[in-house]
Amino acid sequence: MRKLLVATKNEGKAKEIKQLIGGYFNDVVTLKDFDININIIEDGSTFEDNALKKAKTIYTLYRQPTLADDSGLEVDALGGKPGVMSARYAGEKATDEDRIKKLLDELKDVPEDKRGAQFICVLVFIDQQGRIYQTKGICRGKIALEPKGKNGFGYDPIFIPDGFDKTFAELDSQIKNQISHRSKAFENLKKILGEIYNEGTCD
Ligand SMILES: O=P(O)(O)OP(=O)(O)OP(=O)(O)OC[C@H]1O[C@@H](n2cnc3c(O)ncnc32)[C@H](O)[C@@H]1O
Numbered sequence: 651m652r653k654l655l656v657a658t659k660n661e662g663k664a665k666e667i668k669q670l671i672g673g674y675f676n677d678v679v680t681l682k683d684f685d686i687n688i689n690i691i692e693d694g695s696t697f698e699d700n701a702l703k704k705a706k707t708i709y710t711l712y713r714q715p716t717l718a719d720d721s722g723l724e725v726d727a728l729g730g731k732p733g734v735m736s737a738r739y740a741g742e743k744a745t746d747e748d749r750i751k752k753l754l755d756e757l758k759d760v761p762e763d764k765r766g767a768q769f770i771c772v773l774v775f776i777d778q779q780g781r782i783y784q785t786k787g788i789c790r791g792k793i794a795l796e797p798k799g800k801n802g803f804g805y806d807p808i809f810i811p812d813g814f815d816k817t818f819a820e821l822d823s824q825i826k827n828q829i830s831h832r833s834k835a836f837e838n839l840k841k842i843l844g845e846i847y848n849e850g851t852c853d
């Protein structure tokens with residue numbers, strides 16, 4: 651029995667993590683699943699700092715293998731904003747819709763060819779012994795003129811990945827999972843897990 655604690659409260663993210671992690675763990679539980687009410691303040695200046703803080707906080711409490719994901723959207727025309735502030739971009743209580751609206755408002759005068767952006771995902775994994783591993787994935791694309799689609803979560807309705815003419819929210823989740831920032835970070839993490847667990851999966 652190998653269990654992984656995932657230090658996230660974001661259900662959309664948790665669903666993708668469960669799809670992407672592969673067979674290394676036979677029990678993958680998130681903060682929502684085991685209903686712990688902990689508020690980790692993400693006050694780091696980088697995705698790496700925040701992912702490390704989330705993973706360390708949960709590992710310190712439970713001493714079990716723990717994974718954290720800190721991610722966000724960097725928009726070229728906004729000098730990389732919202733970046734590490736992606737979750738709090740429109741205030742603490744804002745919804746995904748509020749954040750999307752704010753971003754589209756800020757980009758209203760920016761033409762299509764200047765709407766380049768990238769999603770970033772940093773994963774921090776802490777193994778049973780407390781060793782820390784970190785991987786990163788980037789997905790380039792552009793910000794749509796208006797929200798489209800119902801799949802995914804967060805900023806997906808306004809992000810068109812390079813090579814496609816649909817938003818992540820219009821594309822099938824299987825396609826997002828092949829090309830996303832998160833899937834790239836997981837490709838590297840799975841190489842590390844393969845070494846730690848000697849290629850042994852729990853399937
Ligand atoms: O910290 P946890 O509890 O994991 O959940 P969170 O929603 O606060 O997540 P982050 O701190 O990593 O903030 C990331 C923000 O970027 C958004 N985001 C991250 N990955 C995304 C993706 O694949 N598609 C769309 N939006 C994404 C997400 O909805 C948040 O608003």
Ligand SMILES: [Mg+2]
Pocket residue numbers: 692737
């Ligand atoms: Mg967060």
